[in-house]
Every structure is written in C-alpha cells, then in structure tokens.
Amino acid sequence: MLLNLIKKDFIVCRAYVWFAALYGLAITIFMPFSFGPVLMSTGMNYLLLSTIHQMDDRCKGSALLGTLPYSRKQIVFARYCTSMVLFAACIAFYTVIMLIASQFSNSFKEIGIFTVEGTLLAFAVSCLFSAIFIPLNYRLGSEKARYINMIGFIGLFVLNMSSSEIFGSAGVDINVYVLASVAAAILAVSYFVSVVIYSKKDF
Numbered sequence: 001m002l003l004n005l006i007k008k009d010f011i012v013c014r015a016y017v018w019f020a021a022l023y024g025l026a027i028t029i030f031m032p033f034s035f036g037p038v039l040m041s042t043g044m045n046y047l048l049l050s051t052i053h054q055m056d057d058r059c060k061g062s063a064l065l066g067t068l069p070y071s072r073k074q075i076v077f078a079r080y081c082t083s084m085v086l087f088a089a090c091i092a093f094y095t096v097i098m099l100i101a102s103q104f105s106n107s108f109k110e111i112g113i114f115t116v117e118g119t120l121l122a123f124a125v126s127c128l129f130s131a132i133f134i135p136l137n138y139r140l141g142s143e144k145a146r147y148i149n150m151i152g153f154i155g156l157f158v159l160n161m162s163s164s165e166i167f168g169s170a171g172v173d174i175n176v177y178v179l180a181s182v183a184a185a186i187l188a189v190s191y192f193v194s195v196v197i198y199s200k201k202d203f
Helices: 002-030 036-058 059-067 071-103 106-111 115-142 142-170 177-200
Strands: none
Touching: 002 036, 002 071, 036 071, 036 115, 071 115, 071 177, 106 115, 115 142, 115 177
C-alpha cells in the first residue's frame, strides 16, 4: 500500500522530471564547487517535491486520498519516503553525470565521485530541507509556502559559494556522521509534526 502512495507521487511529478534533470546537469557541470552535490540533490528534491504538493493542492489530491483505505499517518509517511527516494535518485544521477564528465575533463576527475562523507553531507542537508519543507507545505499550503521555500533555496546558493571560505577561515571540522544522525532525528520529529498538522486538516 505504501508503495502505491510513493508511486502516485512520482506519477504526479513525472512531467517535470526532465526540468529537474536539466537543473541537476547544469549545477553539476557549471557549478562544480565543494557544495555542488549538496545543492544539486537538494535543488532537484525541492523542484519535484514542490511540484507534488502543488499538484495535490490543485487537483484536491488529499481529498481523494481521504476516500481510499489509507490512514493519514500512512499518507504523510509516504511523502517522507518519496523525499528519500528522490534523494537516492539524485545521488545516482549525479554519479552518472560525474562518471561521464570525468572522461572529458580533468577538473571533474579532481572533484571526484560522491564519497561516503559527501553522500552523508548531502543526506543531512536533504533531511533538514525536507524536515522544514514538508510540514510547512502541509500547514500553509503550497502557494503560501513556496515563497518561504524559495528564500531557503536561494540561501543554498549562497552557502555553496561561500562554504569553503567560511569553514576554512573558522577552522571548522564537520563530523558528517554526527550531522547526518542529527538531521535524521530532526526529520523523524518533523514527521510527527506533519502527522499532527495533516490530521487536523479538513479536505
């Protein structure tokens, strides 16, 4: 049953997958900075998740789901699972791009394919993004929430451009294992918040 809900999300956003893929391709090729993979995976997640929420609101998808034998907890949990599946797909997409691009340019060889640390960092940022994005959309609706989401998304660009200077000058050594664990815990808390919000909504 859960797989059907996740499949529904992908069917809803499939028309926009090509646009998200072009974004990911552009970020990977033209912005090969230290936080490029993070920006790419989070950006694609944002584009597709926002599309799913917008289509649900526009087509009264939540009201339709309410007529089916799914609990509201299952519906919310499926949305969080969709976010993680999208993240995994973004990582796979990035890896394929880097494998191909590294055959034509030494600069991409220097950046390298995702390491464990790089993957965990991208995972942590994606978790934190989803932990804010999903309950915010359930609470405000996709139309009102998108402006706040766009501000956060622009902040990722700023972080990407200045990350090396900030962490280098401050001498900060990020433990990505701890960061990923904390981000996953925040995502779990976010899930319960979303369940409370979604359970109180009338469709």
